[in-house]
Amino acid sequence: MMLDVSVLAGWIERLTGSIEREQEHLTELDAAIGDGDHGANMARGFKAVREKIAQGKSETPADLFKLVAMTLISTVGGASGPLYGTFFLEASKAAGDARALDLASLHTVLAAGLAGVRMRGKAVPGDKTMVDALTPAVDALVGDGDLRKALEAAAVAAADGAEQTRPLVAHKGRASYLGERAIGHKDPGAASSVLLFASLAQEVAELEA
Amino acid sequence: MMLDVSVLAGWIERLTGSIEREQEHLTELDAAIGDGDHGANMARGFKAVREKIAQGKSETPADLFKLVAMTLISTVGGASGPLYGTFFLEASKAAGDARALDLASLHTVLAAGLAGVRMRGKAVPGDKTMVDALTPAVDALVGDGDLRKALEAAAVAAADGAEQTRPLVAHKGRASYLGERAIGHKDPGAASSVLLFASLAQEVAELEA
Amino acid sequence: MKKFINSPEDVVTDALEGMAIAHADLLKVCREPDYIMRADGPVRGKVALVSGGGSGHEPLHGGFVGRGMLDAACPGAVFTSPTPDQILAATRAVDGGAGVLHIVKNYTGDVMNFEMAAELMQAEGVDVRQVIIDDDVAVKDSLYTAGRRGVAGTVLAERICGGAAEAGADLETLTALCTEVNAGTRSMGIALTPCTVPHAGKPSFALAEDEMEFGIGIHGEPGRARVKLEPADRVAEMLMEPILEDLPFSAGDEILLFVNGMGGTPLLELYILYRKAYEIAQQHGLKVSRHLVGSYTTSLEMAGASITLLRLTGAMRQAWDAPVLTPALRWGA
Amino acid sequence: MKKFINSPEDVVTDALEGMAIAHADLLKVCREPDYIMRADGPVRGKVALVSGGGSGHEPLHGGFVGRGMLDAACPGAVFTSPTPDQILAATRAVDGGAGVLHIVKNYTGDVMNFEMAAELMQAEGVDVRQVIIDDDVAVKDSLYTAGRRGVAGTVLAERICGGAAEAGADLETLTALCTEVNAGTRSMGIALTPCTVPHAGKPSFALAEDEMEFGIGIHGEPGRARVKLEPADRVAEMLMEPILEDLPFSAGDEILLFVNGMGGTPLLELYILYRKAYEIAQQHGLKVSRHLVGSYTTSLEMAGASITLLRLTGAMRQAWDAPVLTPALRWGA
C-alpha cells in the first residue's frame, strides 16, 4: 500500500479526532509539569487544520503537509505550535513532488520532520520532550519491511519513548523549571506525538483490513 | 450596696474580659448578617479602655464613664463605636458629681445612656439592634428593690431581648440590607449589650457574696 | 486564611507604612490618629475634600489622595468606619480656609462617625458639609432600612469633586455637585467568592462551586440573592438591569461606564464584562463618553465585580478630564 | 471554575473587544491575526517596540500599548505564546522605518514564535532585533534548562525602552538599553493559591490551607518548592534573599523596587510587602529611587506576589520618568 494524499488526509483527520478525545488528558499532563494548555493548544490547531483541509483539496503529500504546517504555526502558539509546524513543514519539503509515499520515502519524510523539530527546539533524546517519542518512532520506520507492521512498531516505539520520559528531569521547555519535581510525570508533548504515530498506524491498518 | 467608682471600674474590667472571651462569637454573629467585625471592634475598644483605666484613676462614676466613652469613640469605629461611646457619654453626663450610684440613680444614668443611643442611631425596639437588648435591661432597673436582684433581672431581660431579635427583619444597620435573609440570626450588637449587663450583675453578685 | 499580612492587628498600619514609603512624593501618612493627606496640603483657599471608611477597599480611599481628588482620607480598621478623632484631625490638617467637604459612604457607622466629627468641627468654626454617597441599587431604599449603601460610585464623586475643587469651586458649589453626582450614579455588584476579614479568619459566607452572590456590598456581607453561575454576558445583563430600571438614565444621556473589580478578579474578566455592559448601554441609547475599568473599590480579595453608571453633565465631564495625580488614578499630570 | 467569562474559547477575543471599546482613544485592536497597536501608529521615524505573549497576564502586554511604551502587543491564547503570523502582522503594522525591537519573555514557545516571525521580517528587509527577558531568579540558569523565565521585569523593560524610543533612541541603542535593563533586573515570585486556566477548568496545582508555592512563574506552574505559610515580612525576606544573592546589586546602587500582584492579591497586601522589601533594600545599602506597586504582570486570578529589583542608571531613570500614556501605566500625559 502507498500513502497518497487521501490516505494521509485520512490520517490527519483521525489524528484530529484522537487529539480531541485526548485533549483533557494532554492538558492534565501539562498541568502537572507545564502550564496546562497543551490539550487546548493541540485541539485548537487541529480543529483549524480540519477546516482548512475541508476547504480545498491538496494535490500532493507535500501540499497537504504544508497546509497542516502553516495552519499549526498560525493557530497553536506555545512551544508545540512552531515545533509541530516545523515537523510538517520539513516533511513537506522532503516529500517533494511525490504523489504517494512508500515506507522508505515515509521514513525520509518524517525523519526530515524530526530533524526540523530538533533544529528548532535544540532538544536531544533524553531531554524529556516530544523528541523522546518522535525519535524511536521514526527510527522504527527504517528498513524495507511491511508498511503496516512498521507503522505498528513505530506507534509502540513512540508510546515506549513517551513512557520513558517519566523518570527524567526535563532539560527543555517549561518542565525544565521544575528540576527534580518533574520526575514521575510523562511529558505532554511526547504524549501528543504518540497520537501522531498511533493514528497513522490505525489508519493504515483499517485501510488494509 | 452602692456602686462607687471602684466597683464600676471592676465592672468595666469584667466586661472587657467577657468581650475578649466572646469576641469570636460576636464576630460570627456579625459575619452572618453584617460584616464580621463586631467582635474585633469591641475587643479593640475595650482593650484600649483597660489601658486607659490603668493609666489614671477616675474620681467619680462620671469621670470613669467619660473615659470609657471617649476611648470607645476614638478606637472602635463602625456603628458600635459611636453608639456605645454615646451610651457612656450620656451616662457620664447624667451621673453628675455623684460619688456612687444606688439602684435608682443607676437606672437614671443608664436610661440616659440608652436615650443617647436611640438619639444617635434613631433605632426603636424591634429594629433588631442593640436597642432591643438595652431597652428591657434598663427597664428592669425601675423600682426600689434589691440592687443585686434588679441587676440579675436586667441581665436576663437583656438576654431575652437579644434572643428575641432572631425572628426579626432588621431596620437599622448593615443587617437591614439583607431583608428577609436576616431572619433567624441574633443581632451582634444586642449580644454585646447582654455582656454589658451580665458583667455588671456578676460583679455585684460576687462583691455581695 | 491566606494573606500577605503579619497579623490581623497590624494589617492597616503595615499597609499605611508601605503606602507612605511608596508614595512619599504624593502623600503624607499621619499616625495616631491615622489619616493620609496630600503632601502639598493644606492648599490655601481651596475647599478641602475629606473621605474615609473602613480599610479593605483599596485603593479607595487612600489611593485617591492627591491633586485633583481627595485632600485627606481616614482609614478605619478593615471594614470598620474610622473614628471621629481621625476625621477631626484630618479635617483640621487639610482645611485651607475655604471649608471642608466630607464625602461619606452611606453606612450607619460611617455616617455616625463623620457626623460626630462634623459637629465638633462646626464648633471650631470650620464650615463642614457632608454628602452621603448611596449608589448601590441592590438595597431597596426605604424607611425600614439604613438606606442604600455607598459603593464604587464613591470613586466617581471623589474624582469629579476633586477636579472641580482644584479648579476653584466653592463649598456651596461642590456640595451641590457632589449631591448631583450621587443622584446620577447607580451601582450593582456580584461576587464569585467571599472574602476573609483578617480578624474573622474565615470567609464571610460560603458559596458552592456553581453559585454567585448577587447584589453584594463591599464588606463581604451576603447579597440580595444567591444565584446560579452564569456566563459573563448574562452577568453583565443581571447587573445592568436593576441599574437601568432604577431611574435616572434615558436614551440620549451621556454616561460614564465603570466596571469595577472586587479585588480578586483579574482585569481580563473585567474587560469581558465591560464589553457587554457597553453593548447594553448602547442598546438603551446611552452614549458612553467616559469609562473606568479596574479594581478601584474592593472587598479585600473577593472575586467579583460591580458596574456603575453615572449620568454625566458637561461640568462633570470637565472635572473628570482635569488633571489628577494620585497613587491610583492619574492623568494629565 | 468561577470566572466572568462566556466560554474558554472566547476569553481572549471577548476581552480584546472590551479593551478595544474602553481604550479606543489609545489603541486599535486588529483581529485575525490578533494584535493591539497604538491608535496613532505607526510613528514615522521612531523605532517600534513589539511584545506579546500568552494572555492571562493582563495588563501585560496589551495594557502597555501606547505613547512611551509599546507600539504593539500580540496576545496569544491564555498562557500560550502568540503565533508568528500575529507577530508578523503587528511588526509590519507599526514599523515606522527605523526598525523594530521585539521584547520577548524567555519561554521556549515565545522565543520560537518570535524567532520564526523575525526570520520572515528580515526577509522582508525590516531590521528586527530581539531582546529576551529572563529576570526570574527562581529558575537556575544552566545549560540543562530552558533558562530563566521572563516575568514581571518585562514591564520595566517595556516602559524604559518605550520612553527612550519616544525620545528618539535608535534601534542599536534601544537593543543595548533593553539588554542592560534585563541584565540589571531580578524577580522572584510566590503564590498563595493556584489559578485556573479556562480551558483546563481546574486549578493548576493544589495547595493546603497552610502552604505557599515558592518560586513560581506566571503561568500557574508549580514553583521551586512548597513551603509553609509565613507572615508577610518573612515572605518579603524570602523573595528578597535570592534576588540579592543573585548578582548585580551592591551597596550604593540606585534601584527601582517593584512589588507585583499576581491577579488575586489585593493592593492592601502588596503595600505590606512593599514596606518590608523597602526596609530590606535599605539595609543592603540600596537607594530605592523609583517604585511600582500593583498587579501589572498577573497569572489570571492567582493570589500571589513577586518582587522585582532593577538597578537604575541615569538613562533608565530618565526614560522611566518620561511621559507614558497607556491603559495601565500613565503619567506626565
Ligand SMILES: Nc1ncnc2c1ncn2[C@@H]1O[C@H](COP(=O)(O)OP(=O)(O)O)[C@@H](O)[C@H]1O
Ligand atoms: N525545546 C523543545 N524541543 C522539543 N520539544 C519541546 C521543547 N520545548 C517544549 N517542547 C515540547 O512542547 C511541549 C509543551 O507544549 P505546549 O504545552 O503546547 O507549549 P507551552 O510549553 O508553550 O505551553 C512539551 O511537553 C515538550 O514535549
Ligand SMILES: Nc1ncnc2c1ncn2[C@@H]1O[C@H](COP(=O)(O)OP(=O)(O)O)[C@@H](O)[C@H]1O
Ligand atoms: N442605627 C442603629 N441604632 C442602634 N444600633 C445599631 C444601629 N446600627 C447598627 N447598630 C448596632 O451595631 C451593631 C454592629 O456593630 P459593628 O459590627 O461593630 O459595626 P458595623 O455595622 O459598622 O460593622 C449591630 O449589630 C447593631 O446592634
Ligand SMILES: [Mg+2]
Ligand atoms: Mg503548555
Ligand SMILES: [Mg+2]
Ligand atoms: Mg460589623
Ligand SMILES: [Mg+2]
Ligand atoms: Mg464594620
Ligand SMILES: [Mg+2]
Ligand atoms: Mg503555554
